[in-house]
Amino acid sequence: MVSIKDVADQAQVAVGTVSNVLNNPDRVAEKTRERVLAVISELGFVRNDAARQLRAGLSRTIGLIVLDVSNPFFSALARAAEDRAAESDSTVLLGDSAHDVGREGRYLDVFEQQRVKGVLISPVGNIDSRLEQLSAHGVPVVLVDRVDPQGRVSSVSVDDVAGGYMAVQHMLSRGRRRIAFVGASTDILQVADRLKGAQQAVAEVPDAQLEVVEATAMTVLAGRASGELLAERGRDGLPDGIFCANDLLAIGVMQAVLLIRGLRIPEDLALIGYDDIDFAQSTVVPLSTVRRPTELMGRTAVELLLEAIEGLSPESRQVIFQPELVSRGSTL
Amino acid sequence: MVSIKDVADQAQVAVGTVSNVLNNPDRVAEKTRERVLAVISELGFVRNDAARQLRAGLSRTIGLIVLDVSNPFFSALARAAEDRAAESDSTVLLGDSAHDVGREGRYLDVFEQQRVKGVLISPVGNIDSRLEQLSAHGVPVVLVDRVDPQGRVSSVSVDDVAGGYMAVQHMLSRGRRRIAFVGASTDILQVADRLKGAQQAVAEVPDAQLEVVEATAMTVLAGRASGELLAERGRDGLPDGIFCANDLLAIGVMQAVLLIRGLRIPEDLALIGYDDIDFAQSTVVPLSTVRRPTELMGRTAVELLLEAIEGLSPESRQVIFQPELVSRGSTL
DNA sequence: ACGTACCAATGAATCGATTCAATTTATGGT
DNA sequence: ACCATAAATTGAATCGATTCATTGGTACGT
Structure with a gap:
């Protein structure tokens, strides 16, 4: 497996320089940058995300758990969330709880171990204890299609x-x-x-x-x-x-x-x-x-989560969307 | 953030022992194990997956890319794949390409960076170049609902x-x-x-x-x-x-x-x-x-992938399932 | 020619879990 | 009581990318 060290050796530079080519390209002289990039594609180097996030302490990943992926409402919401996350250079991990508490729990465990930046969840049942745990570990949460009666976390829902x-x-x-x-x-x-x-x-x-x-x-x-x-x-x-x-x-x-x-x-x-x-x-x-407004909900959920992650607004926000009437032949 | 070191200190043991409690419990004396487990839950320690897989070189994750999560065929297949993967102590990351080559590509990039064990994919279009790249990096692939005409990788499909x-x-x-x-x-x-x-x-x-x-x-x-x-x-x-x-x-x-x-x-x-x-x-x-036979396909896809990962069968296998007639009122 | 900035590049330290050779402790037989 | 053997524990080395204090170069003004 090709590592940054191999690239550095081959390109005759230090590992720090290779890292800068990837993360701070403007700090590297053009000639060097080109040489390094050439070696990268020559060797087929792919960044090791595990090492990155070990160092960074946090991943660039958002966890999303929905009740049923085959429900068009949730799949459209997931797509919108992914698109919005991609704009902020994040990835969405999609989990399908299938209305099953056990599956929901397994996903939350995996997400915690992966040190996701935050979690979007449309919870199966009562998730109070889970909310406690996640917030105890400092993992921001945004509820989807559900409001937290105690207002501890942000949410997007529909009126x-x-x-x-x-x-x-x-x-x-x-x-x-x-x-x-x-x-x-x-x-x-x-x-x-x-x-x-x-x-x-x-x-x-x-x-x-x-x-x-x-x-x-x-x-x-x-x-x-x-x-x-x-x-x-x-x-x-x-x-x-x-x-x-x-x-x-x-x-x-x-x-x-x-x-x-x-x-x-x-x-x-x-x-x-x-x-x-x-x-x-x-x-x-x-x-x-x-x-x-499914797409708007997905995008907004991600935005609320990013806000919470960046600690911009310490207090939670409950965003409630208005639905829209679609008039067709059955009520003409 | 609580690390294995914190647990070790608090429990008055070496980090290696804590690691053994988690991974080789029978190598640790019962008394010690209990003490360590107590500290783990007391401090709310959660394994850092990034560190694990950096050391291991490989994650315990399988990537799955489907054409459309809201299609019941794929969502059922995904569920079955997840269940089968869980039995082998793996997690499935679900990606929805939505028939879009760009999204498919983004997921493959993410999966490579995350060093997934392998990829299950129902490809959007021609993925020859992607297949090359993945196999060049040693990432096993299994095609879903599609066969590789050149027989390079395994596949599950329907007759x-x-x-x-x-x-x-x-x-x-x-x-x-x-x-x-x-x-x-x-x-x-x-x-x-x-x-x-x-x-x-x-x-x-x-x-x-x-x-x-x-x-x-x-x-x-x-x-x-x-x-x-x-x-x-x-x-x-x-x-x-x-x-x-x-x-x-x-x-x-x-x-x-x-x-x-x-x-x-x-x-x-x-x-x-x-x-x-x-x-x-x-x-x-x-x-x-x-x-x-959606569920069977999902399970089998994971099994073929695990085979490929463990290098048991070097040659690829094309598994073709027989569909089943469901007779209802419209053909009585 | 000299000093001052500034720009590039370096490489050791770091993140946290795992591994394994080395060491300590416990057990049983005589 | 003593030794042989097994069991339990230790802790340094390792994975790969990032960071940042430090060093090496270059350009410019006087």
Whole structure:
């Protein structure tokens, strides 16, 4: 394996000079620099990161742990984070906890051993003890899609109450009045917030009413079941607008309403989802939905982390983004 | 920052002993070991990976670069690879090239600098020059979902010809005879292979015929367009079985056929896709499809890499997996 | 010709864990 | 009690890049 020493010998300079060619090129005379660079590519020298960061005490790496890489929200966020990190000459190590506490823990261990500069994490469950440990070791943390109730660390998240509000307000503005909310258990914070927003919107319009339909899960199949349940009532008992807590549910509802009951969307029924997954624009009737500013969140998360690393702002910051309404055929 | 030296001082032993507690616990007397472990947790000592691997010359890390983390095929593969690597006390660094040569290159650079043990890669384009460089530096490589035509490195991939064959053979065995293949340009190797398999299956049945419909892309919308084109012909010109080169296309075809033309699946038309994406089982009529053994591929890729690292088998191995038919409602 | 800056280049010390030859301590047999 | 042997412990050397005080050169002004 080629080391800086080999390069130095071959180029007839001291190791310090080679190091300067790499890190402070302007301190080295042009002739020398060229000679060294020539030797570097001739020998195929590649910097040993371990030695660098042993000396430096810190790596140029940021750890990112997401709940599910295959979730488009997280993969897009990860990409944005990587791009932003690259701009600051850092690399992102991506870990997929797959909603598993054990995997999350293993990644945190690895990250600590690697002496990452900081950690971005969308935590599985309660990470209080982990937060303690990381901060005890001086590793900055930024929460993603979650706020720290105690405000110890910075976070980026989305205002789901506003998202729920804008979804329902959109249907109300289109003249719909009998609104149904379809979502899984409100134990899930995000679902509860979206419902809260929906309630606020309905409260502002005198003759509007909101009905809550609890689905068994946040899946297409659960949505289909809820859709059938609603459609069975016949024309009169039917709501004229349905807000689903995510796009998968909405797709299920659409399948039930359209195919199994032969109703028309949006004529008989307006429908809106949440998340703007890829599929939303490919449904039979393109699905209106609420989109989170994924890329901005990824970039901002990295920026908050860099701030924390550089100790610029000692106090933590909770950045909350506003979601965006995407209006498509299902609410025309 | 707590180092092994601090632990040694506090526990009144030599640094070598602390190291042995961590790496060769049975060489240390029980009493000493306990004392050292107590100090370790008391001081919150965390091994410095940089120092370890500087000394060792090699990390305990494997680099994995996939084309798209949000693709369920790759995310499942990545998870399996991580699990397998963990069993061998290694960690996987996951990089998402997002089909971008620049990103791929950046990851390879980082991996080289980090002195990863080896690299698993699903390459974006031609990586001949990269392969040269990596092998020149002695970094073992295993290709994923791609074979090296020159057989220099090991690989894991899927027999797409067999997959195409079993999809069409399945429909033939159900009595279908007028088969259509819907796929994007056969420039894509995978599409070409699946078509080849379809042709083989049809060739084995005297009165069966195969028609090729070229879609503009491998998406739901492109599938819908192709489906409408086919359905426009009316009953007589219609095939009685459609094989789509992936599930997205099949979902599009299903939308067109079912909703826009009011045909029945599978009565009027059998339909089968490829990939077994999550959505396949949630379509209105559950979609039959062909599944690749994703987890096995991930595990095997790691195993081939470990073999190459340990230099057990100097010659490369091309492992080709057989896909599996998943029969659902759309081909009953 | 001499002194003062300034620019380039040098190379020893450093980071922290591991390794291994050397040394100390413990154990058992007679 | 003594020696042989095994077990436990020690600590200096090592990995490779960076840093920085120091040295060697060059240019310029007087």
